[in-house]
Amino acid sequence: MTWAVEQSTAEEDQALEFRNQLEDALAGFDAEDFERWEREGRTPRELPAALGRAGVFRHRWKDGAEEGLPRLVTMSQTLYRLSSGAAVVAMGQSEMFIGALRWLAETPYQLSLLEEALDGRTIGCFGATEPHGGSNLRGLRTTAYADPDGWRLRGCKRYISNVSQADYILVLARPENPAHVSDLSLFLVPLDHPGVSFDGVFDTVGLRSCDAGQVTFDVKLPPDALLGKSGIGLLYATHLLQFERLAICAQLAEAAEHALHLAVAYARRRTTGDARIMDKQAIRHRLATCRAELWNVQGRLRELVSMAERDRRMPAHEISALKLTTGDIACRIVDAALQIFGARGYTQNFPVERLWRDVRLSRLGGGTDEVLADLVASGLDRRDPTTDSLLSDLEHLDVPRFITDHTT
Ligand SMILES: Cc1cc2nc3c(=O)[nH]c(=O)nc-3n(C[C@H](O)[C@H](O)[C@H](O)COP(=O)(O)OP(=O)(O)OC[C@H]3O[C@@H](n4cnc5c(N)ncnc54)[C@H](O)[C@@H]3O)c2cc1C
Structure with missing residues (x-):
């Protein structure tokens, strides 16, 4: 009991320290910068450089690849809320470039690149x-x-x-x-x-x-x-992609949460006739379904992060399944939010249209829906002796029955 309390306090301290590092790194940027990056079509290297200088990448990796996943989720969600592009840039730097170097670097050249990448001096x-x-x-x-x-x-x-x-x-x-x-x-x-x-x-x-x-x-x-x-680069890339996929799930959950909050607030404010649109059952139930689906995705994300941390192993099929589902649900939730906002949702004066455009990539990047579905299916298409034998018994008993005459 005491150990568990101490452990959770240490985890909270670590989470707080990480949030402070992120805050330090982002202190030099403001909303105008994020807007400009969107117009200019890129996030400048100063962003990953600032994350490195503030110790964000070192902290994400200090306890290990799987052990640092809660920090990866925090980084993905904090950045995505400010700038979706910045979140993707940080994810590439951290999970693919640093992830690969931290796992595979051996020579002095490779090890020095790792140090530079962790500090944000080299971007990959x-x-x-x-x-x-x-x-x-x-x-x-x-x-x-x-x-x-x-x-x-x-x-x-x-x-x-x-x-x-x-x-x-x-x-x-x-x-x-x-x-x-x-x-x-x-x-x-x-x-x-x-x-x-x-x-x-x-x-x-x-x-x-x-x-x-x-x-x-x-x-x-x-x-x-x-x-x-x-010769085993495909294995390396496939393993690294599991971290990217979890980060994408965290980003999508954040986008959907933001869109849902906006949609609910708007539905409570907007009236049609003398009723709020929130009081219309079609809207109310649609929002409730979005809430339920998003809670399920968020819960599963937390569960997979804990599972990976505990087992020090990335459950590839489960992560692929989560990205497949989260991409679909996030796109539907953001689309529902745009619908509820009416024409306003379709204009650039409200953030929903950008969220709507941004989340769509998730169904292509980091493995398309079809590729992920194939991966999940490959786990299904295996012998299952218990169910196979149950099915054989059922098939054996699958014969027509006689009609019993109850009248005599
Ligand atoms: C904004 C953006 C950023 C990206 N960033 C990166 C990056 O940093 N690094 C990188 O390497 N790539 C990146 N990509 C590429 C991305 O990973 C690919 O788009 C994705 O892997 C799909 O490849 P493709 O577009 O060539 O589609 P294709 O492979 O040509 O597939 C076309 C369609 O066919 C389907 N399909 C393909 N094979 C099968 C199959 N066996 N069964 C059923 N359906 C199938 C696909 O699911 C898809 O719907 C990025 C893409 C975009 C749009």
């Missing part, structure tokens, strides 16, 4: 998607040729978040002549290296304060540009 992004597709990572065409001095890497990565502001891109590539199609490797590519060209950015529906750009490269790299072992 992650490149898997290519012009011909992003869902099927086994079909990647970027190729790594082993060379006597290291590696030659040739390819193109598209729709890369924060690439215009980053110093490094973590590239998923196929080694030349792989033994198997899923043999991929992870490489650290400096974006100012000769042979790397930044091709520009794409104008997107939402999340406009984070750029999504393209980079093409034909570069010679030293041997320790390879991160981890050659």
Whole structure:
């Protein structure tokens, strides 16, 4: 009992310290900055740099990948409320770039990059998607040729978040002549290296304060540009993506919570005839359903974070299932909020239209709905001896019955 109390006090202290670090990092930015980033189509590198300087990334990672998940949730939600793009930039820096280095860095060059990334002095992004597709990572065409001095890497990565502001891109590539199609490797590519060209950015529906750009490269790299072992990059990327998916769930829950609060407040204020629209059953029940669904998502997020912290393992199928559900629910809740606001919700004078545009990416980025559904289905499509045998018994007994005559 005493231990549990002490533990929860220590956790609360840690949570408070983390919130203070976030507050320090964000003290140099205001609402005008966030608006400007949205107009300019990117979050400047000063944002991740400030997070690093304030110790946010170090604190997120200090107890371990899974143990730091509550801090990841806090960071994702605090930033998303201020600027969705800033939340995505911080997520890429922390979960993909630092996450990969913290797990796989071995050489002095890689270890020094890790220190710089934790301090926000070096900014990284992650490149898997290519012009011909992003869902099927086994079909990647970027190729790594082993060379006597290291590696030659040739390819193109598209729709890369924060690439215009980053110093490094973590590239998923196929080694030349792989033994198997899923043999991929992870490489650290400096974006100012000769042979790397930044091709520009794409104008997107939402999340406009984070750029999504393209980079093409034909570069010679030293041997320790390879991160981890050659051939198991897909395994590394898949594991790192679980952290990104949890962060996306936290961001979406925050967006939906904000939209729901706005919609409820508006429904209590807006009248039609002499009644509030909140008193109309169609609106009341729609809001209640949104509330119930969001509570369920938030509860499941807390549960998965605790489960991962306790077991020091990321439950991949459960996290994929949560992202699949949260993306769907958040999009529906924000859409309901826009509907309840009427025309106002469709204008830029109210924040609902931006939330509506921003949440849509979640059903594509970090694994599309279809890819996640396939992943969850792969866990379902397994032998289940108890139910298989129950079903065999039921099928055995599945015969027509005789009619009993009760009249005699
Ligand atoms: C704003 C933005 C930021 C992004 N940031 C990054 C980033 O930082 N790094 C990065 O690497 N990528 C990034 N992406 C790319 C994103 O991860 C991909 O868009 C996503 O993986 C899907 O790939 P695709 O767009 O090429 O679609 P495709 O793979 O071409 O798929 C097209 C459609 O077919 C469906 N589909 C594909 N395969 C199957 C299947 N086997 N069964 C059923 N349906 C299937 C898909 O679900 C999708 O609906 C970003 C994208 C956007 C829009």
